[in-house]
Structure formats: structure tokens, C-alpha cells
Amino acid sequence: MQFHTQMYQKLTYIWVMIPEKFISVFDMFKIAVGPSSSHTLGPWRAAQMCLKQVASYEGIDNIQSIQILLYGSLAKTGKGHGTDMAILMGLMGEDPIVTDTSLLITKIERIKATHELVLNNTYTIPFTYEKDIQFLKDKSLPHHPNAMQFLVQTILEQRIFTYYSIGGGFVEEGAYAPDAGGKVNAQDAGEKVNTRNIDAKVIEPAEVPFNFLTTDELVHWCMKTGFSISDVVRENEKANLTDTFIDAQLDTIWNVMQQCVFNGCKTEGILPGGLQVRRRAFDLNNKLLQNQSYTSIEEWSSLIKKGGHDFKYILDWVSCFALAVNEENASFGRVVTAPTNGAAGVIPAVLFYAILFCDKNNPNDIRRFLLTASAIGVLFKNGATISAAMGGCQAEIGVSAAMAAAALTELLGGNQKQALMAAEIAMEHHLGLTCDPVGGLVQIPCIERNTMGAIKAITAAQLALQSKPDFALVSLDKVIKTMWNTALDMNVKYKETADGGLAIQIPIALAEC
Numbered sequence: 001m002q003f004h005t006q007m008y009q010k011l012t013y014i015w016v017m018i019p020e021k022f023i024s025v026f027d028m029f030k031i032a033v034g035p036s037s038s039h040t041l042g043p044w045r046a047a048q049m050c051l052k053q054v055a056s057y058e059g060i061d062n063i064q065s066i067q068i069l070l071y072g073s074l075a076k077t078g079k080g081h082g083t084d085m086a087i088l089m090g091l092m093g094e095d096p097i098v099t100d101t102s103l104l105i106t107k108i109e110r111i112k113a114t115h116e117l118v119l120n121n122t123y124t125i126p127f128t129y130e131k132d133i134q135f136l137k138d139k140s141l142p143h144h145p146n147a148m149q150f151l152v153q154t155i156l157e158q159r160i161f162t163y164y165s166i167g168g169g170f171v172e173e174g175a176y177a178p179d180a181g182g183k184v185n186a187q188d189a190g191e192k193v194n195t196r197n198i199d200a201k202v203i204e205p206a207e208v209p210f211n212f213l214t215t216d217e218l219v220h221w222c223m224k225t226g227f228s229i230s231d232v233v234r235e236n237e238k239a240n241l242t243d244t245f246i247d248a249q250l251d252t253i254w255n256v257m258q259q260c261v262f263n264g265c266k267t268e269g270i271l272p273g274g275l276q277v278r279r280r281a282f283d284l285n286n287k288l289l290q291n292q293s294y295t296s297i298e299e300w301s302s303l304i305k306k307g308g309h310d311f312k313y314i315l316d317w318v319s320c321f322a323l324a325v326n327e328e329n330a331s332f333g334r335v336v337t338a339p340t341n342g343a344a345g346v347i348p349a350v351l352f353y354a355i356l357f358c359d360k361n362n363p364n365d366i367r368r369f370l371l372t373a374s375a376i377g378v379l380f381k382n383g384a385t386i387s388a389a390m391g392g393c394q395a396e397i398g399v400s401a402a403m404a405a406a407a408l409t410e411l412l413g414g415n416q417k418q419a420l421m422a423a424e425i426a427m428e429h430h431l432g433l434t435c436d437p438v439g440g441l442v443q444i445p446c447i448e449r450n451t452m453g454a455i456k457a458i459t460a461a462q463l464a465l466q467s468k469p470d471f472a473l474v475s476l477d478k479v480i481k482t483m484w485n486t487a488l489d490m491n492v493k494y495k496e497t498a499d500g501g502l503a504i505q506i507p508i509a510l511a512e513c
Ligand code: SF4
Pocket: 342, 343, 388, 392, 393, 394, 396, 397, 434, 435, 436, 437, 441, 442, 443, 444, 445, 446, 447, 449, 496
């Protein structure tokens, strides 16, 4: 078994090192529904793609049946992560950006009760949940642990569509073929699909002025041009988009992030899934505000600012922001992948810290923060992974902390090398972090872990601001390489399978849902 795992990882290693298409800030930050970018958003998008492809061949009204096969990590933790729900929502034609998240459970229950699925909200096929979604926990496809297949029977033939959810909501399309008794070539998955929220073309690296795959290349452009990291990213985005569009989209991303924090702070109760985890942001928020009332985000923010700058007060708020996001995420709320759903609380928490406690509340500050953070995410995606199924939690919380640390450093006046040093420090102290979600739910240790990621990011930024990067022994490229090598060495039970770590220390019998 170990031998096969190593083989798979080697294959994957080769695949990851193939240069990506240009990765935009809008690939890195995507508006999504919780609880997981790889297990919820990716499968949701894959279902939409599948329907689109069938529509282009024969038309949706020729579909007679659809069966969904989930492999590897998607099978093992898919129920806790809402993979089944996400795929059904995608097949119904719902979009994660605009769907009414309060209706998700009702819609899924209706499918289970009626044994009918309304494709694209227009065409009904028979669908038996227990039979037509299969969680193949003992099987995996060789290309990536997060694999899924759609067996689509139309009037003419059966087609198999294979997709891989490779982390952060990114999806790769596998080979598809008529099922003529042969097998789908599951390794043939070179097609990278644009799953971003905006309708803009995917461009090649050669089309941007300052393409970079490594820290050295990013530093090269910064030194050559004098641009900050956020400037470099913006110039690259401008190869495809206007400044006005970029600003508007970044503002939308921040609005969703802050609304998510606000919602999480206002919502009390028990999180869904059966673990009986109590929401804590609500109580903490009320305690810190001494139960003062407010009606808007602006009023709430100003009350927080009036509380002062005591260290413990700030620490409590940073934790509260992160808890709020990930409690929303755990309850199928709307979040922004940053770079994943499980780690979605780190960046908003650190950005709120910058806005409320460091007076960085100018819209341009917020945009710069997001642009710089995305550059760090790109370095990790190109040089290692942002998928917990590939690299454990270092790939999620570790990467989000590195992104936030670099962005905060730039915002607080650090130079480019200091920002990159902050990212290195943040990841260095997340190396080896495993993914072991209890019950396969994105709750324990995930929610608290975002508070730790946020605080480490702030500490890393402060350390970098007080340091001289030219004397640092460990570069960001070296730590990215170390993270990837650690991912290769990590036992598969610590990679989003819920087969090891905390997941097996907490005896829990979750109801099938
Ligand atoms: S342990 Fe980390 S990587 Fe795993 S699901 Fe939770 S947040 Fe994501």
C-alpha cells in the first residue's frame, strides 16, 4: 500500500511541476458556499461543467439518468464536507455565488423524498440518492485523490465525465468517453478549467508582463521595476482586465468577506453535522462589545475601534473574526476561498486587524492586501499545493497564513523582501501540519485553527518588519520546497481522509446525512 502511495505521489509531483496557466487574483479568491473548496466548491463547479458538456453534445433533455461516483478523499470525507449536496446543487443549475444558502438543505431533502432531480431547474430525471451517489471509500483514481465521475445515460449512449477537484475550488477535467466497454483514461487530465467567479478569459503566462512561478522571479520583477508585490500583480491583471474592473471585483470580494465575518458574529447556535459544536463568535462578539447594539457593519466596526488597543482585546477580536468566518463556512454559509474554504478565516481576520487596529481602512489598502496575498498563494500553488488532500493542513492554514503575513507586511510599510520573508516565517511554523477533521466535518480542528493561522500571520509580519531579509537563511522558495517534500512524506491518513490524528481520537458516530 505504501508503495502505491509513493508511486501516486511521484506521478503527482511531475504533474504539479508542470507550469500552470496564469493564475489570477480572481482564481485565488472565489466566492463560494461552505464548508470546503475542494469538497464543496470544486464538485459544485464540476457538476455545472458536466451539464454544460452534455448540453453541447445532445441537450440536457436527452439525459435519462446520472450516477455520481466519488473517489478517495471525496468519498471518505465527502458527506461531512457536503460534496453530495454541492454536486446536486450544481446539477440543479444553482450557482454558489448567488444561491440562497438558507434553502440548501430543503432542496436536497426534496430530492431524497421525491426521488427526482430537476436538471438546470428545467428538466426532471429520476434520481435515488442512496443508489445514484456512490462514495467509493476504498477506491481512488491515480491522478489526484479528489476524483469524481459522472455516468450520464442519454438517449444515444452512456458518457463518463471525470473531474478532479485539486484544491481551492480549482477543477481539472479528465478524459471523457463513450462507455464502449473500455475504461476512461483517468490520468489524462491535462485540461485546466476556469472556475473563477468572473467571466473573463484565462490567459497564458506569456501574455502578462511580469509572469512569475517562483519567489526569485517575483523578486526579480520587483527589483527591476520598483513595483511593490501588489503592483506587480495588478499590472499582470491589467493584461486582461481594466483597473476599474479589478477594483470593483476586489471590492466585491472584500464585501463578501466582511459580510461573512459580520454574519458569523451575529449568529448563535449549534453547527450542523452532528458533532454538537457550539458557535463561539456570537458570545465572544457580545462579550467584547459588552452587549452594545448595532445595526450595520459600519456601526459594529466603529464600536470595535472604540474599545482601544489593549493586546488581549485585539487578540480576542482577531480570534473572533476568524471563528466567525469558519462557523459560517461550517454551516453552508457564503465565504470567500482564501485560498480554500477550510482556511477562509485567516485572511479576513488579518485584514480586519489591519483595518480596525492599524488604521488601514482606505479601499486601496484593502485591494493591495488582496493582490499581495494572491501572489503568495500563486507561489504555493505553483511550487507545492493548496490542497489538503495532497499536503495536509499546511497546504490550507499554512498557505493562508503566509498569504496574510505578506499582505499585512506590505500594508504596514514593509518592502517586498520583508513581505516575502513574512510569508516564509508564517509557513515555516506550519510545516508538517496534518489534516485530520473530526467526523470528516470542517469544524474540529479547522475552526480554531484559523485563529492560530491569523495570529501567526500577524506575528510573522511583525518579525519581518523588524528584520533584515538579506540576512535570512531560509528563503520563501526553500520553505515552499520543504512544504512540498513534507507533503510527499506525509502519510495519506493525514490528508483530508479523517483516517488519522484527532479524527480517530474522538469517538463519534455521525448520522448519515
Ligand atoms: S484540518 Fe485543516 S486542511 Fe483539514 S479540513 Fe480542517 S482546515 Fe482544512
